[in-house]
Amino acid sequence: MKTESYEYISGSGRKDYLKLIDDSFAMLQPCARLPYLQMLYNPNWDTYKEGFIWGNGFWMQNSYGFIYGAVPFLTPKWQEITQNSLNLFWDRMGDGKRIGSSTGKPTKPACFNFIGPDGALGDCVHDPGIAYRQGDGRYDLYDWFYEATACGILLQCEILLFSRDQDAIAHYIPLMKRSMEHIEQTRAENGLFLVGPASNLLAPAYGGSDNPVMGKSYLSGLAVTYGAALKKFAEVAKIAGDDALAALCTERYEKTYTALPQNLTEEGYLVKSIDPDGTKHGVYGAEKHGYLEGVANVDAIAHRMVSAETRASIYRKIASVEGIRPFKVLCNNYPSMDDTPDHYLGEPIGPDDYIYGGNWVNGGCWSTVEGRAVIAYLETGHADDAFAAADYYMRWNADYRMDQPLTGWGENKCNFWQEENADHSEIGRPVGVMIDGFGPVTGLLRGLFSYTASAAGLTLQVNLPQEITDYAQNEPFYYAGSKVSLRVANGENTPVLYCNGKQIAEGTELFLPVVLFAENTLELFIDCRGEGYRPVPERSPKAEKLPDLTVLPKDLLELYEEHKDGSDEHSRTICQMIIVAAKRRAIPFDVENFRPMTPDKIQGILDVYDNAVRIIAGKQPK
Numbered sequence: 001m002k003t004e005s006y007e008y009i010s011g012s013g014r015k016d017y018l019k020l021i022d023d024s025f026a027m028l029q030p031c032a033r034l035p036y037l038q039m040l041y042n043p044n045w046d047t048y049k050e051g052f053i054w055g056n057g058f059w060m061q062n063s064y065g066f067i068y069g070a071v072p073f074l075t076p077k078w079q080e081i082t083q084n085s086l087n088l089f090w091d092r093m094g095d096g097k098r099i100g101s102s103t104g105k106p107t108k109p110a111c112f113n114f115i116g117p118d119g120a121l122g123d124c125v126h127d128p129g130i131a132y133r134q135g136d137g138r139y140d141l142y143d144w145f146y147e148a149t150a151c152g153i154l155l156q157c158e159i160l161l162f163s164r165d166q167d168a169i170a171h172y173i174p175l176m177k178r179s180m181e182h183i184e185q186t187r188a189e190n191g192l193f194l195v196g197p198a199s200n201l202l203a204p205a206y207g208g209s210d211n212p213v214m215g216k217s218y219l220s221g222l223a224v225t226y227g228a229a230l231k232k233f234a235e236v237a238k239i240a241g242d243d244a245l246a247a248l249c250t251e252r253y254e255k256t257y258t259a260l261p262q263n264l265t266e267e268g269y270l271v272k273s274i275d276p277d278g279t280k281h282g283v284y285g286a287e288k289h290g291y292l293e294g295v296a297n298v299d300a301i302a303h304r305m306v307s308a309e310t311r312a313s314i315y316r317k318i319a320s321v322e323g324i325r326p327f328k329v330l331c332n333n334y335p336s337m338d339d340t341p342d343h344y345l346g347e348p349i350g351p352d353d354y355i356y357g358g359n360w361v362n363g364g365c366w367s368t369v370e371g372r373a374v375i376a377y378l379e380t381g382h383a384d385d386a387f388a389a390a391d392y393y394m395r396w397n398a399d400y401r402m403d404q405p406l407t408g409w410g411e412n413k414c415n416f417w418q419e420e421n422a423d424h425s426e427i428g429r430p431v432g433v434m435i436d437g438f439g440p441v442t443g444l445l446r447g448l449f450s451y452t453a454s455a456a457g458l459t460l461q462v463n464l465p466q467e468i469t470d471y472a473q474n475e476p477f478y479y480a481g482s483k484v485s486l487r488v489a490n491g492e493n494t495p496v497l498y499c500n501g502k503q504i505a506e507g508t509e510l511f512l513p514v515v516l517f518a519e520n521t522l523e524l525f526i527d528c529r530g531e532g533y534r535p536v537p538e539r540s541p542k543a544e545k546l547p548d549l550t551v552l553p554k555d556l557l558e559l560y561e562e563h564k565d566g567s568d569e570h571s572r573t574i575c576q577m578i579i580v581a582a583k584r585r586a587i588p589f590d591v592e593n594f595r596p597m598t599p600d601k602i603q604g605i606l607d608v609y610d611n612a613v614r615i616i617a618g619k620q621p622k
Contacts, residue, residue, distance in 0.1 A: 001469055008475040014467035017387055023394055024441040025475045030576040032583035034397055035433045039612040047085040051434040057126040058088055060148040061201045065371025065439025069446040071158045072477040077569050083159060089152055090175050092130040094120035102129040111135040119182030121149040134203035137341055143196030149179050150226035157232035161453035164480045169240050183226055191259025192218040197341050205361035207341045209275040214344050217273035220263045221296040227256035228303035238455035268313030270296050281339055291333045292321050295369050301376035315380045327410035328388040329365045330373045337362050364405030367393050371439025378447035383465035393440040395593040400605050402437030424595055431604035457513040462495050462526055464488055474539040480517035487536040491529035498525040498533045547582040559617050574617050581609040
C-alpha cells in the first residue's frame with residue numbers, strides 16, 4: 001500500500017484518518033489552514049487564555065482535556081507556558097484566610113470574594129482574582145469546586161511525571177499535599193466523597209441531593225478524577241524518594257478505586273451521584289433523574305478508574321443510547337437533567353434559555369470532555385468512534401468556530417455565544433478560537449499510544465486503528481528530556497518494541513525504563529506484523545518559497561525584519577506566525593462546513609492571525 005507523506009506524519013492505509021492525525025499535530029504550531037495554539041498566548045501572565053471573548057481568563061475545567069492530551073507533545077517553551085497556566089491556580093491556592101480577589105478587597109463579580117479553604121484551587125483565574133466556587137449562577141449556595149482541585153493535582157502530576165524535574169517536583173509536592181488534604185476532608189466512611197452542588201466537572205450541572213434539597217451526595221466524578229490524581233501523585237512521590245507519601249497516596253487511591261463501584265448501576269455504568277438516603281441520580285430510563293451521565297463515565301474509562309469489564313460495559317451503555325451522541329460527539333448527559341441547581345431553585349427554564357437541556361452544561365457538548373472521550377474510545381478499541389468525534393470537532397475548527405459548547409445536543413444550529421440567528425444571516429461573532437477546542441486534537445494524539453508515565457518509566461499501548469497499516473510519527477513526543485520519534489508496522493501480531501534498533505519489550509503494554517531516556521533523542525519502532533525492525537524514516541524538510549509578505553500590515557513586516565535572524569525560539573515562532581499569516585491570505589476562504597464565509601468572517605480570521613503575532617511579540621493587538 002502506498003505511503004502518504006503529510007506535514008508531520010507519514011503512513012499508509014485510511015487517508016482520512018492519517019489526515020486527521022496530521023491536522024491535529026498542525027494545530028499545535030503556527031498553521032495557515034487551521035486555528036493554532038499560539039493564538040491563545042496571554043502575554044500579561046505568560047500563560048494561555050481561554051480565548052474568544054474571555055479576556056485574560058483561564059478556566060481549569062475548560063483546559064483539562066487539552067492539557068491532559070498535550071503534555072507529551074509540547075515543546076519545552078510551551079511546556080513552560082502550560083505550567084505557568086496551572087500556576088495561576090497554585091499561586092492563588094486557598095489558605096483559609098484571604099479572599100479570592102486579587103486586591104484582597106471585595107470586588108465584582110462576587111464569586112471572587114470567597115475565602116477558599118486551605119488547599120482549594122478553583123473554577124477560573126481572571127483579572128478580578130480566583131473563583132474558589134463555580135462562578136455561574138447562585139454561587140453563594142454552591143460547595144467548593146472540589147473536582148477542579150482534583151483536576152489540578154492530576155494535571156500537575158502529569159507534567160511532573162513527563163518532565164521528571166526534581167526541583168519542580170520538590171516545589172509542587174507540598175502544594176499538592178494541601179490540595180489532597182482539602183479533598184480528603186469530604187471522604188465518607190464508605191470511601192466515597194460527600195460534596196454539595198456545583199463541585200463537579202463540568203459545573204454547575206450537579207445540584208446535589210433531593211433530601212435535603214441541594215444537600216450533599218456521593219459524586220462519581222470526584223471519585224474518578226481524584227482517584228486518578230492519587231495514582232499519579234504516588235508515582236511523583238516515588239520519583240522524589242518520599243516512600244511515606246507514595247504509600248499514603250497509594251492507600252487512598254486503592255480505597256477510592258475499591259469504593260467507586262458503589263456508584264455503578266446493575267448494567268455496569270456510573271450514575272452521576274447517590275444521595276445519603278440511597279437516591280440514585282443518573283439511572284437511564286428511570287422516572288426520576290433518569291438520564292445517562294457522560295462526563296464521569298468516559299473519564300472512568302480514560303483513567304482506568306474501573307475494571308476492564310466495567311470499562312467495556314460503560315462503553316456499551318454509551319453506544320446504546322443514541323441521544324447522548326446524536327452527532328457523534330458526547331453530550332454531558334441525555335436526556336435533560338431534572339436535578340441541576342436551577343431546577344432545585346425553581347428557576348424558569350424553557351427551550352430558549354441557555355441553561356435548557358442540550359445547550360450548556362445540561363446536555364451541551366464540550367470539547368474539553370471530548371478530549372477524554374476520544375481517549376476512552378481508543379482505550380476500549382473503538383477507534384471509529386474516536387475518529388468520528390475528532391473529525392466533527394476538526395470541521396468546526398476549520399470553520400474557525402471552536403464553539404463552547406456545541407449547543408442543541410451537538411448540532412450547534414444556533415449558538416447563543418456567537419450572537420447568531422437560526423438561518424445564520426446574522427452572526428455577531430463569526431470567529432471564535434478557544435482552549436477547549438484543542439481537547440479532541442490532543443486527546444486523539446495521546447490516545448493513539450496511551451503514553452502512561454510512571455516513576456519507573458513510560459508505557460505505550462498501540463491503539464492505532466487497523467485501517468492504518470503503517471505509521472511514522474516524525475513530530476516528536478517528549479519524555480524525561482528526550483525527543484522521541486515513533487514508527488509502527490500495524491497488524492494483529494503481539495506488539496514488539498524496538499528502541500534505537502534494539503528489541504526491548506513485547507506485549508500489549510510496552511514498557512520503556514527511564515534509563516533509556518538518558519539520550520537526547522530516541523527512535524522507537526513497534527512491530528505488530530512480525531516483520532522485524534525498521535528505522536523511522538527521516539523527514540525531508542520541504543524547501544518552501546517564502547510567501548509574499550507585502551500583503552501583511554506594515555507592523556508585521558517590521559516585526560519580521562526584527563526577528564528574521566531566528567536567533568532563539570521566540571524569534572523563530574514570531575517569524576513562523578508572520579509567514580502563516582501571509583499564507584492564510586493566499587488560501588481561498590471557501591471552507592463552509594457549518595457556517596457561511598462572509599466578509600465579516602474573513603476579516604475576523606485575518607484579525608486573529610495578525611493579532612496573534614502582535615500579542616506574542618509584546619505589541620498591542622488592533
